[in-house]
Amino acid sequence: MGVLGCADIAWRRMLPVLAGHPCVEVVAIGSRDAAKAAAFARRFGGAPVTGYEAVLDRSDVDAVYVPLPPALNADWTRRALEADKHVLSEKPLTVTARQASELYELARARGRALFENYMFLCHPQHQVVDDLLAAGRIGELRSLTAEFTIPGKPADDIRHRRDLGGGALTGIGVYPLRTALRYFGPGLEVAGAYLKQDPHTGVDTGGAALLTAPDGAVAHLGFGLEHAYRCRYELTGSRGRIIVPRAYTPPADHTAVVHLERDGSSEEFPVPPHEQFSSVVTAFVEGIRSGAPSPLTGRALADQARLVEESYAVARRGD
Structure with missing residues (x-):
């Protein structure tokens, strides 16, 4: 390597x-x-x-x-x-x-x-979510809310460099976008987007996007570079909802917990500590050796980039 x-x-x-x-x-x-x-x-x-x-x-x-x-x-x-x-x-x-x-x-x-x-895709807590969805525990999927925000970085951080492609959307917002793509598939469209621009650096420091799926489901996404830390997503269905409170950057020693709420009651599904970066490398090695499928490769590369590109375009138009 x-x-x-x-x-x-x-x-x-x-x-x-x-x-x-x-x-x-x-x-x-x-x-x-x-x-x-x-x-x-x-x-x-x-x-x-x-x-x-x-x-x-x-x-x-x-x-x-x-x-x-x-x-x-x-x-x-x-x-x-x-x-x-x-x-x-x-x-x-x-x-x-x-x-x-x-x-x-x-x-x-x-x-x-x-x-x-997108290392978070290799964490087993999301497989727990998949299993709950497949079992029909929240009925038909209606909407997703996903947020990823982090506190401000030093002035010399590349996220503040417009010439290097910095900004909240490329640095942070791609995680909620990738989450929407994971659960709703490649037919997503950007119905609305807003980016707050720093007048000094010219980069976006925060924003939001509204995505729609072909079946009418919607995704509400938020992201930012100058906020209190927040890192979660929630899936709402016709009969309940699933909450993943530490979705993107769980430490290797963190016991993740997926929450299910339905019919006025709640359940918790603990997930043992997991090093998601190590799983990325293992998936990469297996992809080289055997062509093993992975959510980190394939047509999703272009689908993800399209959502980023459309989010910028819609935000510029003010839709």
């Missing part, structure tokens, strides 16, 4: 898992800053490499992890696929559906795995 970039999420979450995974060997860590690459390599192993292209040129690199800003992910993912490397990209892979479709087709043509790191 090679790494293209020394982002904070790589240092805190993904590289500890990659370096410790029994099926992965980190052999090269690339950065435009030689000192940063060296610091990462000292902690996680592999050779420090100056520049991303030099990582792709290495014959001992089978796959790459791409934790770059949104504006750079698509280009370096394309270059990696053209170099016949498997790719695990941070989200969002792209911000346009056309780019996502092109990368998906390129990966298929090259016979390479292409995964987008």
Whole structure:
């Protein structure tokens, strides 16, 4: 495995898992800053490499992890696929559906795995939700409410950089969007969207979106970069509702609890602690080895990008 970039999420979450995974060997860590690459390599192993292209040129690199800003992910993912490397990209892979479709087709043509790191999809608490839905415990699904907000970040955080594709929608809002796609499928349309723009940086710092499904179900989504922490979703059906209170970033030692409310009573379904980042890497490895299906790959890449693109367009029009 090679790494293209020394982002904070790589240092805190993904590289500890990659370096410790029994099926992965980190052999090269690339950065435009030689000192940063060296610091990462000292902690996680592999050779420090100056520049991303030099990582792709290495014959001992089978796959790459791409934790770059949104504006750079698509280009370096394309270059990696053209170099016949498997790719695990941070989200969002792209911000346009056309780019996502092109990368998906390129990966298929090259016979390479292409995964987008929506790590929450690999947590078993969402399988509990699936089982409850399949059992008809809340009847027919009518609506989804999903929220992800975080406190303000330092001024130099890439989420405040318009030139790097920063903003609340690409940094945080993609999680609620991906949740809606998970439960309502690819036919979703953006019926309304609002983005609050920072007059100094030009990036959106918060917002909301209203999505509609072909069967008339709706999704109400909220997200923000300057808010109290909130990370949840709720599914409402014709006979009850399911609540997931720590939906996107449960710590590895956290016992998740899925709540079911129906007929005036409630049930709780505890889910043992789980390291969702490790599950991402395992899914990626199995995708390379056997083509095992995963929610982190496939046509959902383009469907997700389309929802991001449409949310921006609708917000600009003021619909």
